[in-house]
Amino acid sequence: MGNDAGLRRFAGTVSLVTGASRGIGFAIAERIVAEGGEVVLTARTAEALTEAVEQLGPAASAVAGRADDADHRAEVFAHIARAHGRLDHLVNNTGINPVYGTLAALDVAAARKILEVNVLATLEWTRAALTAGLARSIVNVASVAGQGASPGIALYGVSKAAVINLTLQLADELAPGIRVNAVAPAVIKTDFARALFEGRESEVSAAYPLARLGVPADVAGPVAFLLSEDAAWITGQTITIDGGAGIGGLA
Numbered sequence: 638m639g640n641d642a643g644l645r646r647f648a649g650t651v652s653l654v655t656g657a658s659r660g661i662g663f664a665i666a667e668r669i670v671a672e673g674g675e676v677v678l679t680a681r682t683a684e685a686l687t688e689a690v691e692q693l694g695p696a697a698s699a700v701a702g703r704a705d706d707a708d709h710r711a712e713v714f715a716h717i718a719r720a721h722g723r724l725d726h727l728v729n730n731t732g733i734n735p736v737y738g739t740l741a742a743l744d745v746a747a748a749r750k751i752l753e754v755n756v757l758a759t760l761e762w763t764r765a766a767l768t769a770g771l772a773r774s775i776v777n778v779a780s781v782a783g784q785g786a787s788p789g790i791a792l793y794g795v796s797k798a799a800v801i802n803l804t805l806q807l808a809d810e811l812a813p814g815i816r817v818n819a820v821a822p823a824v825i826k827t828d829f830a831r832a833l834f835e836g837r838e839s840e841v842s843a844a845y846p847l848a849r850l851g852v853p854a855d856v857a858g859p860v861a862f863l864l865s866e867d868a869a870w871i872t873g874q875t876i877t878i879d880g881g882a883g884i885g886g887l888a
């Protein structure tokens with residue numbers, strides 16, 4: 638679980654992690670629980686969420702629904718008020734990429750959906766969390782796709798660039814009370830990224846100085862740090878988590 642130091646940075650706190658039945662969101666929830674926190678998860682599929690909650694134990698609960706559905710968000714915050722009466726941390730982890738191809742060939746309905754889920758829903762979860770009394774910090778899950786050209790998934794990159802800038806805008810607007818940071822991972826081994834590495838993992842890993850692809854726990858550690866008081870004087874930052882891929886050696 639990556640918590641060998643016996644840290645308890647989330648004791649007495651409640652966190653909401655969206656898109657957390659598997660992958661990066663689940664690993665973040667796992668880390669928060671390992672450090673003594675309570676966590677509320679969301680995702681669309683109720684059965685997968687039930688399994689995730691069973692794995693995490695009594696500190697976890699979940700509400701199923703679509704991240705871009707206002708009624709679902711209202712249900713989540715009603716659950717948090719009822720079950721916990723407080724909210725300390727928000728992790729905007731849900732992100733989608735339903736299309737692959739050039740911008741020239743992009744279907745505009747798909748583009749709209751990507752921006753609705755990845756950008757506008759991130760803002761809406763944040764606004765609703767503030768209304769619900771969010772007390773401490775927010776981490777948004779962006780991507781290295783938002784830090785440069787990302788051929789084939791360009792509009793996804795545009796949406797993640799917007800998440801990075803949204804992080805800056807919110808950090809400015811919500812200081813000093815709430816800190817807002819982001820992470821920008823490269824390829825992490827989850828269902829979401831499977832097409833990018835399946836069947837050719839050693840070939841893809843060769844592009845990474847640290848000589849392997851990322852795993853969800855590689856993201857959960859930095860997210861836990863940014864959420865916690867260890868990052869008390871850090872806001873508006875995006876931490877790149879890329880196994881050194883961005884170093885840019887000339888070899």
Ligand SMILES: NC(=O)c1ccc[n+]([C@@H]2O[C@H](COP(=O)([O-])OP(=O)(O)OC[C@H]3O[C@@H](n4cnc5c(N)ncnc54)[C@H](OP(=O)(O)O)[C@@H]3O)[C@@H](O)[C@H]2O)c1
Pocket residue numbers: 655656657658659660661662679680681682683685702703704705730731732733754778779780781821822823824825826827828829830
């Ligand atoms: N994996 C990577 O290489 C990588 C790299 C950079 C950034 N990221 C970002 O990391 C985040 C998590 O990705 P992941 O790789 O962990 O994906 P994943 O393993 O596919 O997990 C995605 C999670 O989000 C839920 N979800 C998907 N669409 C949703 C929606 N519209 N509303 C609510 N929940 C939804 C999924 O459950 P349901 O399907 O049941 O809803 C699942 O729990 C995303 O923002 C992604 O853009 C991933």
